[in-house]
Amino acid sequence: MRTILLFSAILLALFSSCSQKEKVSNNNISQEEEIDEKKRDYSEISHLKIVWSDIFSQPENEYFVYFYSLYCSHCNSIKNFMIEEALAGNKKIYFSQASGDHIINEEKAKQNGVNSLENLAIKGYPSMIKIVNKVVTKNVAGETAIKSLLNS
Numbered sequence: 001m002r003t004i005l006l007f008s009a010i011l012l013a014l015f016s017s018c019s020q021k022e023k024v025s026n027n028n029i030s031q032e033e034e035i036d037e038k039k040r041d042y043s044e045i046s047h048l049k050i051v052w053s054d055i056f057s058q059p060e061n062e063y064f065v066y067f068y069s070l071y072c073s074h075c076n077s078i079k080n081f082m083i084e085e086a087l088a089g090n091k092k093i094y095f096s097q098a099s100g101d102h103i104i105n106e107e108k109a110k111q112n113g114v115n116s117l118e119n120l121a122i123k124g125y126p127s128m129i130k131i132v133n134k135v136v137t138k139n140v141a142g143e144t145a146i147k148s149l150l151n152s
Contacts, residue, residue, distance in 0.1 A: 040083035042070075042095065048086055050094045052101035055117065055131070060092050062132045064150070069098035069125040078126055078143045085150055093150075098125060109139050 042049070050058070055065055066082055068075040086093040096102070108121035114136040122129070123141035128149055130138035140149050 038080070040080045042079075042083070042097075045083055045086050045095055048094050050096055052096060052099060053117065055094075055096070055120065055129075056115065056134050058092075058094060058131070062130070063092040063094060065094045065096055065129050065131065066146070067096050067098070067102060067122050067125060067127040067129075072098075072125040074143060075126045078146065081147070082126075091150060109141075112137055112139065114139075 050065070066086075068079075068082070082093070082095075085091070086095070103121040104124055105121035106123050108119075109123045109127070111119070112135075114120050115134055120129075120136065122139065125141075126143065126146060127139070127141040128146045129136050129140075130149060138149055140146060
């Protein structure tokens with residue numbers, strides 16, 4: 001019984017921390033304000049989705065490929081940001097959803113200068129590569145590294 005109560009308390013704490021309200025301080029007056037954040041959907045960027053075999057065959061000289069999984073919590077936390085960046089159009093970003101074609105190999109993914117699928121690997125999900133003139137110049141993983149790459 002004690003274990004069930006402890007487990008219930010932990011679940012309650014986890015779910016209650018996922019509130020869409022945020023305390024906002026305005027002129028030293030604290031108030032609760034609803035965050036009106038639009039939930040984005042990958043269907044909004046369906047024209048930017050590519051498969052593994054098409055990574056090096058895009059028409060631009062410089063572009064990014066974002067690798068994600070629908071079931072990855074880290075991917076879901078950066079989802080709105082990635083879709084908004086792609087829709088803004090400042091940088092060409094293609095999206096590649098997790099598949100059995102993706103090669104995940106952290107050591108192999110550290111190599112830059114890759115220009116073929118046989119040598120390409122990603123570090124996991126979410127990951128992003130930057131391609132310039134059909135050559136991988138950057139290969140990063142994680143929300144912070146992806147945002148940093150897009151802002152550089």
